[in-house]
Amino acid sequence: MGKTYRTLLLKYDVSKFPPEEAGKIPxxxxxxxxxxxxxxxxxxxxxxxxxxxxxPLRYFAExxxxxxxxxxxxxxxxxxxxxxxxxxxxxxxxxxxRLNDEKDKDIGRGVLxxxxxxxxxxxxxxxxxxxxxNKVIEWILNRIKEGGKLVxxxxxxxxxxxGSVVRLNVALTFRxxxxxxxxxRLLVIDVNALHNGLAWAVVEGERLVERGILRPNIxxxxxxxxxxxxxxxxxxxxxxxxxxxxxxxxxxxxxLRSWEDEVVKKIVRLALQYKAMVIVDVPDHNSIKALKExxxxxxxxxxxxxxxxxxxxQGLAEWYGVPLREERxxxxxxxxxxxxxxxxxxxxxxxxCGFEAHRDEVPVYWAQKRFxxxxxxxxxxxxxVPLAVGR
Ligand SMILES: [Zn+2]
Numbered sequence: 001m002g003k004t005y006r007t008l009l010l011k012y013d014v015s016k017f018p019p020e021e022a023g024k025i026p027x028x029x030x031x032x033x034x035x036x037x038x039x040x041x042x043x044x045x046x047x048x049x050x051x052x053x054x055x056p057l058r059y060f061a062e063x064x065x066x067x068x069x070x071x072x073x074x075x076x077x078x079x080x081x082x083x084x085x086x087x088x089x090x091x092x093x094x095x096x097x098r099l100n101d102e103k104d105k106d107i108g109r110g111v112l113x114x115x116x117x118x119x120x121x122x123x124x125x126x127x128x129x130x131x132x133x134n135k136v137i138e139w140i141l142n143r144i145k146e147g148g149k150l151v152x153x154x155x156x157x158x159x160x161x162x163g164s165v166v167r168l169n170v171a172l173t174f175r176x177x178x179x180x181x182x183x184x185r186l187l188v189i190d191v192n193a194l195h196n197g198l199a200w201a202v203v204e205g206e207r208l209v210e211r212g213i214l215r216p217n218i219x220x221x222x223x224x225x226x227x228x229x230x231x232x233x234x235x236x237x238x239x240x241x242x243x244x245x246x247x248x249x250x251x252x253x254x255x256l257r258s259w260e261d262e263v264v265k266k267i268v269r270l271a272l273q274y275k276a277m278v279i280v281d282v283p284d285h286n287s288i289k290a291l292k293e294x295x296x297x298x299x300x301x302x303x304x305x306x307x308x309x310x311x312x313x314q315g316l317a318e319w320y321g322v323p324l325r326e327e328r329x330x331x332x333x334x335x336x337x338x339x340x341x342x343x344x345x346x347x348x349x350x351x352x353c354g355f356e357a358h359r360d361e362v363p364v365y366w367a368q369k370r371f372x373x374x375x376x377x378x379x380x381x382x383x384x385v386p387l388a389v390g391r
Contacts, residue, residue, distance in 0.1 A: 004178045004318045006148065008139060012130055012168040024126045025168065029157045031125055032091055035060045039089050056124050063092035067152060090156035090171065097150045111153040113172065120170060122155055130170065148174035178321040183375055185209060187276035188367045189267060190360060191306050198263055201364045202274045205371050208364065209274065214266060216259040224252045264312045271322045278317055278324040279374060280310065281363045325377060329363035
């Protein structure tokens with residue numbers, strides 16, 4: 001049994017607030033700045049600074065210290081007190097969830113998520129009321145069905161480069177006690193070449209149970225990238241079409257992000273279905289670097305941002321008790337005899353011993369070969385999912 005966390009991020013465009021609500025944002029922003037100054041001092045002190053005497057700063061300092069015990073990223077900050085420049089923590093609130101009118105009395109917590117009224121209420125600095133849409137309510141109800149408990153809220157105001165307030169962010173953190181799944185198979189994920197799609201394979205000992213490939217809509221993305229490039233060159237020369245170029249670029253970004261989210265869900269579903277531990281075959285740092293710097297079509301580099309995908313996958317796997325391990329599996333070392341293989345023009349590899357395969361299949365052979373070692377590797381203790389930090 002271990003504790004695991006999952007966070008829902010709600011983003012609100014402040015410019016769309018009614019004037020009355022918008023008028024409450026400056027107080028929140030002022031508090032955020034005051035709190036961040038305190039948090040920087042706290043980090044510099046190595047976490048030994050006591051909360052200040054007066055409220056509401058005291059309230060936020062206490063919630064922050066409480067959160068620091070649960071969340072790994074805050075522990076990291078404590079360890080590396082020097083990197084306080086990057087520390088822009090949100091305001092943490094205690095929280096209450098109201099599911100139905102009769103049972104749940106309002107007990108005056110800092111944030112109230114009220115599903116009966118379909119709203120979030122932020123208190124302590126006046127009351128800010130935010131609407132919840134159907135999708136968000138459904139998401140929350142699903143987490144509760146899974147045994148999740150709403151334990152914490154983080155709120156921060158984001159400014160544009162020009163300094164005006166643009167967004168109010170609310171992160172709701174759920175906690176769940178999870179029993180690690182009993183593992184029978186391995187699900188090998190190859191993230192070496194996202195532009196070719198994400199290859200997966202389920203193995204059980206020497207047996208290949210099932211394999212498949214998940215592809216983003218590459219032709220659509222490449223097309224949009226061409227459109228964006230054309231608009232950008234117009235923007236550079238004639239100072240028009242600039243907004244359009246930005247819009248196309250953010251559309252590409254959204255397409256890739258939603259594809260990543262779908263892929264992560266699909267992988268975790270497969271792992272649960274096959275009772276498989278997820279083995280993420282990660283490219284080593286040097287080969288990614290070489291690829292990014294090298295003679296590689298610039299529009300394709302978009303597909304090489306693996307960090308977010310990996311973090312999402314770790315977080316979701318942990319939430320469902322699916323063991324996950326990142327492992328470097330060879331693609332050019334022979335799984336039969338261990339010799340370095342020669343790479344043929346069509347991405348096939350061949351060994352002196354007679355072994356031959358497509359390069360992308362070799363990691364799966366390695367997973368089969370190392371099956372018992374990998375499957376008996378201990379389930380690393382669940383760690384908290386890093387919470388989004390205000391930027
Ligand atoms: Zn060989």
